[in-house]
Amino acid sequence: MDFSELKSVCYGCSIRELCLPEGLTDEEVLLLDQHMLHRVPVRKGEPLYRTGDPFKSLYAVSTGFFKTSILHEDGRTQVTGFQMAGEVLGLDAISTDHHICDAIALEDSAVCEIDFNQFEQLGQLMSNLQHRFNKTLSREIVRDQGIMLLLGSMRAEERLAAFLVNLAKRFSARRQSASQLVLRMTREDIGSYLGIKLETVSRILSRFHDQQLLEVRGRHIRILQPQGLDRLLNSNI
Amino acid sequence: MDFSELKSVCYGCSIRELCLPEGLTDEEVLLLDQHMLHRVPVRKGEPLYRTGDPFKSLYAVSTGFFKTSILHEDGRTQVTGFQMAGEVLGLDAISTDHHICDAIALEDSAVCEIDFNQFEQLGQLMSNLQHRFNKTLSREIVRDQGIMLLLGSMRAEERLAAFLVNLAKRFSARRQSASQLVLRMTREDIGSYLGIKLETVSRILSRFHDQQLLEVRGRHIRILQPQGLDRLLNSNI
DNA sequence: ACTATACTTTGATCCAGATCAAAGTATAGT
DNA sequence: ACTATACTTTGATCTGGATCAAAGTATAGT
Numbered sequence: 177m178d179f180s181e182l183k184s185v186c187y188g189c190s191i192r193e194l195c196l197p198e199g200l201t202d203e204e205v206l207l208l209d210q211h212m213l214h215r216v217p218v219r220k221g222e223p224l225y226r227t228g229d230p231f232k233s234l235y236a237v238s239t240g241f242f243k244t245s246i247l248h249e250d251g252r253t254q255v256t257g258f259q260m261a262g263e264v265l266g267l268d269a270i271s272t273d274h275h276i277c278d279a280i281a282l283e284d285s286a287v288c289e290i291d292f293n294q295f296e297q298l299g300q301l302m303s304n305l306q307h308r309f310n311k312t313l314s315r316e317i318v319r320d321q322g323i324m325l326l327l328g329s330m331r332a333e334e335r336l337a338a339f340l341v342n343l344a345k346r347f348s349a350r351r352q353s354a355s356q357l358v359l360r361m362t363r364e365d366i367g368s369y370l371g372i373k374l375e376t377v378s379r380i381l382s383r384f385h386d387q388q389l390l391e392v393r394g395r396h397i398r399i400l401q402p403q404g405l406d407r408l409l410n411s412n413i
Numbered sequence: 414m415d416f417s418e419l420k421s422v423c424y425g426c427s428i429r430e431l432c433l434p435e436g437l438t439d440e441e442v443l444l445l446d447q448h449m450l451h452r453v454p455v456r457k458g459e460p461l462y463r464t465g466d467p468f469k470s471l472y473a474v475s476t477g478f479f480k481t482s483i484l485h486e487d488g489r490t491q492v493t494g495f496q497m498a499g500e501v502l503g504l505d506a507i508s509t510d511h512h513i514c515d516a517i518a519l520e521d522s523a524v525c526e527i528d529f530n531q532f533e534q535l536g537q538l539m540s541n542l543q544h545r546f547n548k549t550l551s552r553e554i555v556r557d558q559g560i561m562l563l564l565g566s567m568r569a570e571e572r573l574a575a576f577l578v579n580l581a582k583r584f585s586a587r588r589q590s591a592s593q594l595v596l597r598m599t600r601e602d603i604g605s606y607l608g609i610k611l612e613t614v615s616r617i618l619s620r621f622h623d624q625q626l627l628e629v630r631g632r633h634i635r636i637l638q639p640q641g642l643d644r645l646l647n648s649n650i
Numbered sequence: 651a652c653t654a655t656a657c658t659t660t661g662a663t664c665c666a667g668a669t670c671a672a673a674g675t676a677t678a679g680t
Numbered sequence: 681a682c683t684a685t686a687c688t689t690t691g692a693t694c695t696g697g698a699t700c701a702a703a704g705t706a707t708a709g710t
Contacts, residue, residue: 246562250647254562268558270551277558296547300540307533313550314507320557321505321514325483325491327564328608332697362657371565376697378659394658394706410487569667599687613667615689631676631688 207298216289218242218281224265226278231269233289237261240285241360245368246277255369257319258282258343258361261350266292267316282360327371335370336380337405340390344399355402359395444535445542453526455479455518461502463515468506470526474498477522478597481514482605492606494556495519495580495598498587503529504553519597564608572607573617574642577627581636592639596632 215238218224224235227247242259256277259265265287269275299306326335340357348354359366363374370377381397384390389405391398399405452475455461461472464484479496493514496502502524506512536543563572577594585591596603600611607614618634621627626642628635636642 246558248562248566248647252562252566254565256558256561268551268554271548271555276555296540296544299543300537303533303537306536306543310533310546310550311508313547313554314505316554317505317550317557318508318513320554320561321483321493324493324557324560324564325485325489327561328491328605329485329489363659364657368565373698374658375660375699379697382659410485600689601687610668611688612669612690616667619689 201304207302214289216287218285218287220281220284222281224279224281224287225269225275227275229275231266231273231275231292233266233291234295235265235279235287235289237263237265238286238288240287241282242279242285243282243361243365243369244277244279253368255361255365256323258365258369260346264312267313270313282365332370332372332376333380333383334409334411335372336366336377336384337408339366339370340397340399341402341405341409344402355399357397357399359397438541444539451526453524455522455524457518457521459518461516461518461524462506462512464512466512468503468510468512468529470503470528471532472502472516472524472526474500474502475523475525477524478519479516479522480519480598480602480606481516483514490605492598492602493560495602495606497583501549504550507550519602569607569609569613570617570620571646571648572609573603573614573621574645576603576607577634577636578639578642578646581639592636594634594636596634 216224216235218240224242237259239261242265243255244257244259244265245253245255247253259279265279266275268277270292295309299309326338330338343357343359344354347357361369363377367374367377381390381392384405385392387404389399389401389408391400453461453472455477461479474496476498479502480492481494481496481502482490482492484490496516502516503512505514507529532546536546563575567575580594580596581591584594598606600614604611604614618627618629622629624641626636626638626645628637
């Protein structure tokens with residue numbers, strides 16, 4: 177079995193890029209890469225999946241940017257996350273075999289599709305993989321609880337600071353600039369995610385700009401005082 | 414291997430009672446029950462675990478009632494859930510090998526402790542168990558996202574209605590009355606969970622009482638018009 | 651390059667829920 | 681049963697963020 181051959185199955189889609197985390201042997205990586213079906217491109221604005229679609233695969237974002245949002249019967253909508261390269265989409269669908277949110281590309285993107293049945297079988301063969309996957313699922317729970325803390329007990333200004341700090345950290349983990357952010361989502365998306373209105377997002381960004389914490393030019397944001405944002409976050413008035 | 418002997422390891426703690434769900438064979442149930450260490454009693458007000466404690470076990474609530482809450486550095490606190498018989502505590506700790514929340518008993522309770530290392534090994538032997546556990550973790554993600562929707566886009570009245578409807582549903586699934594609720598938590602706990610202040614919780618309960626939706630006598634609540642609560646929930650003004 | 655459409659900013663006003671305050675009611679320990 | 685402590689209710693007032701409105705700025709399609 178030739179490594180380069182495997183790579184051709186899904187170019188650029190090694191398991192190493194998935195947040196399905198480190199700690200796998202090379203053999204395990206190879207086996208896993210085999211099970212990634214084709215690389216799927218998703219055009220900006222298009223859904224990768226929609227609420228109610230049958231669940232078949234997990235998706236690791238390869239390039240690009242997504243948002244996920246859930247839909248309440250009465251038409252209300254809530255953005256539940258933004259996913260960038262290396263992050264996994266579809267974990268919530270395991271529970272019901274149907275997707276319970278929409279995943280929309282916010283720019284031209286590509287994902288690696290992982291057949292979940294095959295993946296589970298592989299987990300039976302490799303305890304380490306299964307262990308890692310348990311951690312991945314648990315990490316998603318922790319992430320969600322962090323957002324519950326944010327939505328349940330922070331003021332609008334703190335929410336936005338937390339959002340920016342989090343984005344910067346994730347960009348920086350991907351060796352992109354932690355101070356130069358290009359937002360892929362609208363003010364409305366941000367507001368929905370943070371439980372505030374788009375006007376409030378805009379006003380607070382302007383305020384941060386006036387306070388020299390940020391430089392805001394539309395969706396281009398430069399963080400001038402990261403410690404300033406951190407301080408705001410941990411102040412609790 | 415004798416069933417009654419196994420039962421004595423942790424009386425009343427069959428895997429069937431864990432929300433680690435249905436679909437296991439009797440053999441699997443037996444093997445699993447073996448791995449439940451002793452039944453652990455927890456006194457009202459006492460922690461089952463605290464933030465930072467090393468993660469060793471999952472806990473299935475056997476009897477009683479718990480709350481989990483996370484603690485922000487600056488002292489803010491957020492109740493992230495209430496757990497009753499059959500629900501599992503500790504899933505969030507898998508990700509970091511340390512508990513990231515406090516689990517406090519709200520009445521004298523008992524849990525079944527499940528050694529997680531042993532449980533993972535068992536999962537390797539029984540693909541079905543592992544499959545079910547993946548679903549359990551995923552279900553927790555779905556639950557959390559439901560709370561995000563609640564916190565991000567509902568008004569206080571709707572949050573409280575959603576809370577009561579959810580509690581009633583869970584009681585009813587446990588063959589307890591769906592209309593006669595005895596709340597185990599304070600108004601402050603409820604408020605923290607719902608992202609509103611305790612005074613607001615109290616006022617809205619009184620309002621529901623005035624509107625004949627509920628009968629409220631302290632922590633004893635009788636739901637008079639379940640459809641009224643549902644309507645409120647799906648109205649979106 | 652042009653035009654339509656979608657997004658963003660900013661201002662003026664309003665209101666749901668927070669805060670402050672105080673009285674009333676459980677609950678637990680002696 | 682008594683008393684202390686913790687919890688709950690209700691009232692009065694305030695305020696952060698929502699809502700309504702309108703002008704300004706990107707972006708995409710022709």
